[in-house]
Amino acid sequence: METKTTISMLLLCVLLSISLPAVRTDYVRPQPRKNLQFPWNPKHPSLPQQVHLSLAGENHMRISWVTDGKSAPSIVEYGTSPGEYTLSSQGEATSYNYLFYSSGKIHHTVIGPLEHDTVYFYRCGGQGPEFQLKTPPGQFPVTFAVAGDLGQTGWTKSTLDHIDKCIYDVHLLPGDLSYADCLQHRWDTFGELVQPLASARPWMVTQGNHEKEKIPFFTDAFASYNARWKMPFEESESASNLYYSFEVAGVHVVMLGSYTDYDELSDQYSWLKADLSKVDRKKTPWLVVLFHVPWYNSNYAHQGEGDGMMAAMEPLLYAAGVDLVLTGHVHAYERSKRVNKGKSDPCGAVHITIGDGGNREGLAQKYVHPTPEWSVFREASFGHGELKIVNSTHAFWSWHRNDDDEPVRSDQVWLNSLIGSGCLEEKTYESRKILFSP
Template identity: 80%
Template structure:
């Protein structure tokens, strides 16, 4: 037998290695943007997002504070049969003052239809395509984007993907208090974000809190308004929306999430409204992953997981998408730390192209006096490479997930799997009473 003292030392070494801070690789090159003068009334940083059934929110920025918040739109180029009046906001951050940030909701719109639109009565014409009303539906997924050469590569790959909606679980611009970086990010993503809805939730790089001076997420909330009001939420940091037969819940890793929090109470109400006959697929996104075998950010999601996993399990969530860790990892269906056929598939996809580099290291343990990087039983595939994911919900029972490494051509699938919905597996029916009890608990 190993003496107790030696065994204790080994365990302490193991714990120390497992929780030690990892060393980031060298940062990738940051993109440099040429100043391109435009008339003050011209729209900049144009992006769109879903704003309830058959509606779309168009967001843009102008330097002219008197520019109107109107969007003209129609189904033919240059011919606008409708006009929508919106709202505007702006903010100051230390020595920075934003332009006028416009939000205008257009609709009702037809599904699977191309619309041509112009913002503020000035500037170029844009076009968008609305998502379909029925399956199949394809989501592009990429988090932790930033503004580097790798970001450009990721966006180029996504541009080749035939997708309907972009999902981004946190860390958009990596502005990190430098507010002009929000402007350059908006210009960088405009070609994609103006043509397909981008649905985002916050990450740690969106916080930008200055104690006693600035609350968190001021820039993010002003620039990237999501349909929180339409989904009954009181905060832009968590909300839900539906596309065809999919209910998508965007949660906040950086706002209160315990059982007494507004977010938790809203989540229970939102889940109580989900009709799995109408929307058989249930997806959840947030920034900090719960299942992560990388040394990076190890254990940071444990608090939120302890508060919310049992609720999401009772609701039979199919897929959970997260970012934060700058690598890719896909799990089996899992719950409470181990494989469970009625649990969710957890996917970490924080590999969009951030400036901090990739998280190459995985958790070490000491076994027989040798360090190893064992892959947990629940982890199916993991790799520290930049890339993006594509989730094609084919029908009410089957979805196809693929991960595309930037080092390869976009059609090359570095990881892929067919996923069967929990409705089809019988798990939703089995947990109906469990869900009712959880939702009715005080």
């Protein structure tokens, strides 16, 4: 019966989804690996599963986990010594139904205030194993690990293993997490897969097309994603979990939604405009933005899909002096020069596409030729990125290809922030007034 139900759900989702175009290969890279297998491992219904962290306002973190038992408490006990929990916090819980699937109890508990750059030990629900987390630093340097379009394949495992060897403070994920695609148990196995990393460092995510999972007349879009991966949207005065912002050390990070309204009359546009206008570049000299669908893309895959969002929102990002834009969706890597309005501009943002975390759909291996003048480096391989922001003016970006399971630093560059370039002062009143006009 379970097999028939799973097949029926999969067929329904396939019929309701839009097929992506196949990409022919003229550049041979490792083939996609099979989905990981997760043997059934029964646990006591009150024990925490799928534990992950996210930032939740200044000096606070949200701890999320799932229990099979509906009566388990949403309490987190924590402290700075193993086994000694001098503090505790009570949270909230939710659950959801998706066709024939009923989720476990999904807990979200905010702890804090926390000290910067400090190791804490914690326990979820009053029992079970002890976990350990490290809070981000309060000042430079700060390091972000970046990987999008993860999924649950052998390449995903390779990417996560490489990230685990990186000394980083926060993980950034620009959409397409589990590739559950309506099969809700894959959300559970994804949570199990990433728990070793996500329970130790905050994971800040935004949605991709594979999080949509909408079935007309049956399920709302993003129901599973919103229930499981609660981000600090309320803390950043957003009305939706699909877009929000946060600050860490001297960096203001904005997470946008490619699959919710973004035109000038939308709530997201109004929120973005207000959020960017409040950024204090003396406090946070770096401004980084993430969303799923790239605006600057010289791969044949997904050409033009970001044009509408780009037309609406690029003027806001340019006026605010955004330093770096990180996206996914295209299953390959590409880095641009500083760009604006489709061409190089020393006062624009650097755009990086990094949708190559290990998805099951394979790599997008065919590029447009000749290479656009704004494109600096492009390659179709699985991998991850590391962004080390050293101080208020300099950052080091590197992309690490997964080649035969060995991490290879294939692209690297020093970035200068716009705050130290004079660009913000040089921009005319006309280009900046968009942020402050009614």
